[in-house]
Amino acid sequence: MRRFIRFLSHAPALAGAALLLAAGPLPADRVDGLYDAEGVFEDDRSEAFAAALGQVLVRVTGRRDIAGRAEARAVLDNAASYAQQFRQPAPGKLWVAFDGAALERALGEAGLPVWGQDRPAxxxxxxxxxxxxxxxxxxxxxxxxxxxxxxxxxxxxxxxxxxxxxxxxxxxxxxxxxxxxxxxxxxxxxxxxxxxxxxxxxxxxxxxxxxxxxxxxxxxxxxxxxxxxxxxxxxxxxxxxxxxxxxxAVVSSGESATVRLAVGGIETTADYARVLRFLERLTAVESCSVERVEGEEVLFRLTLRGDSAALEEAIGLGRVLSRESPVPGEPGLRYRVSR
Known part of the structure; x- marks a missing residue:
């Protein structure tokens, strides 16, 4: 345990190393390929970029009507600018992989929701x-x-x-x-x-x-x-x-909100890495840092894209952490590592 505490005293600097050492599983219901799709075209290949991005936005925003929404028009009109990779697997077809981070920023600026990769199975x-x-x-x-x-x-x-x-x-x-x-x-x-x-x-x-x-x-x-x-x-x-x-799906308010989240039962560097990786990947979380370590409990400071309700929904979905009752007089949320 003392080795673990010494490790956590340098947690921000060593977080990357911790992730490499993590033995815990990733959340089981992570959806891959959210940001790639295939579009068709006749003469103008830009049609295929827009068609492919339209499919991606349905998945990422969770809204079937996204292509017809005025807030999404600027993003769809510039579909090719968000492409990271593309290839033509057959005549008249174009496969495109879009820049997820850039799209999420654009959707947030437009007041549209973003639904992350960890989803209910x-x-x-x-x-x-x-x-x-x-x-x-x-x-x-x-x-x-x-x-x-x-x-x-x-x-x-x-x-x-x-x-x-x-x-x-x-x-x-x-x-x-x-x-x-x-x-x-x-x-x-x-x-x-x-x-x-x-x-x-x-x-x-x-x-x-x-x-x-x-x-x-x-x-x-x-x-x-x-x-x-x-x-x-x-x-x-x-x-x-x-x-x-x-x-x-989380709609960014444009203003950063912060919340403290205490996690108990962190006994090893692998536990720490698993929890940190899980929190950093949540759609509702913009950034995550360690504020305090006491024994087997780590207090995280989270900057949120949405509100704490969206955060709690997402944590409950992941099955990495179990909710615990709050401690009177101590602000923030309390969880424990699920085994």
């Missing part, structure tokens, strides 16, 4: 009545033509919005806990019990008639409760993305 339990007596729950190893088509539609919609989704294995353990009848009947207790092994942040339950998939029934279950609606596959993925974006 959603487990999809989708019961399908395919007709002719064929009934099944979509699985990660889809084989039949109908099952593959429905699963691929859901995966494509999730990729378009930048939300991580997964399907159950539907092995013997899943079938024992959440059979087709239980998923179709919406037995939430059984579905949640079967979901525990997957470590998802939310569960989306669907009941789909393959002859008319546009009128499926859906239930979203997460820590905020349950929500129900009817609609098609892509429409329902969009609805989930909209709900999450409303909670986790």
């Amino acid at each position: 959603t487990l999809l339990w989708v019961a399908v009545d395919a007709g002719g007596g064929r009934r099944f729950v979509l699985s990660s190893g889809a084989e039949s033509e109908v099952e593959t088509r429905l699963r691929d539609t859901l995966l494509a919609a999730a990729a378009r919005r930048g939300i991580p989704v997964m399907f159950p294995l539907m092995d013997a353990e899943d079938r024992a806990r959440a059979s087709f009848a239980e998923v179709w009947g919406g037995f939430e207790d059984s579905i949640l019990a079967a979901s525990a092994r997957y470590g998802a942040d939310a569960v989306l339950v669907g009941r789909v008639d393959a002859s008319d998939p546009g009128f499926a029934r859906w239930t979203l279950l997460d820590e905020s409760g349950s929500q129900r609606w009817s609609g098609g596959l892509e429409e329902s993925v969009d609805r989930v993305a909209d709900l999450f974006a409303a909670r986790f």
